[in-house]
Amino acid sequence: MTHFYAKYDDYSSFLTQAFKESSSSRKESRNDNTLEECGGATWEQACRLAKEGWLDGMKLIEYYRSKITPKVTSRVLRPVPIDNIHGYSVNVGAYLSNMPECFFDREYEERNYPGRLYSLVVSCSFSWNVSTDVIIQRGAMVCALVDALEFAGNRVEVICNECTTDKGYKDETDIVVKKHDQPLDLTLLAFCIAHPAMLRRMIFSINELSGWASISACYGYPAEATNRGDLYIDEIHSGKISDSEAITWLIEKLELFGVTMEKE
Helix, strand or coil, X not given: CEEEEEEECCHHHHHHHHCCXXXXXXXXXHCHHHCCCCXXXXXXXXXXXXXXXXCCCHHHHHHHHHHHHHHECCXXXXXXXXXXXXXXXXXXXXXXXXCCCCEEEEEEEEXXXXXXXXXXXXXXXXXXXXXXXXXXXXXXXXXXXXXXXXXXXXXXXXXEEEEEEECCEEEEEEEEEECCCCCCCHHHHHHHHHCCXXXXXXXXXXXXXXXXXXXXXXXXXXXXXXXXXXXXXXXXXXXXXXXXXXXXXXXXXHHHCCCCECCC
């Protein structure tokens, strides 16, 4: 099988390419007849969301965050002794030396454990029959997972992967949407992982520019990523799940990374 592979090491270079016009014979990225499949976003609206982030997507992410973050116990407060003008005990030596800060006091600082670097690869390959609400729920769960991992003191690299096959060819694109050393922007991550327009507008535009849209049937068929990172969130083949199942999934994934969770 012939394998075509492209990687964008930063999100801005991906957008620069995706925003370009193509001469493709198939241009679903700009087709306003596919609004429902694109989460209601036109090409112009999708471009704005891609640059500014998806604020409305934060609502569902916040639901899962509220259920998970309070349970994460890897991030703890530790008392640190300091000198102060008041406190819980007297520093006799400082008192006899007429120093104003002659008491021992405490202040608390956050200690993050274990502080590791992880690579999370998220498949963005969805068939047309996968509904927008399924994509959004799954994406919100993944965003909440990234947030919880970083809350626990880790640093997470997030890669969006689109991989499809057709006619003996495999076309694959990796997009680094968050590097280890970048701060977490959940509104931007919400668009990249949870909004259907990331695939069906932005990545389809890349497929049109590369010529893949013209030679494949319906932009190809979803396939597994070559690079699966430390954790791979695979392509969707099922519908929405219950809230309790979603929370269980998140906790199981966090525990795989050694993040300790508060027990009920």
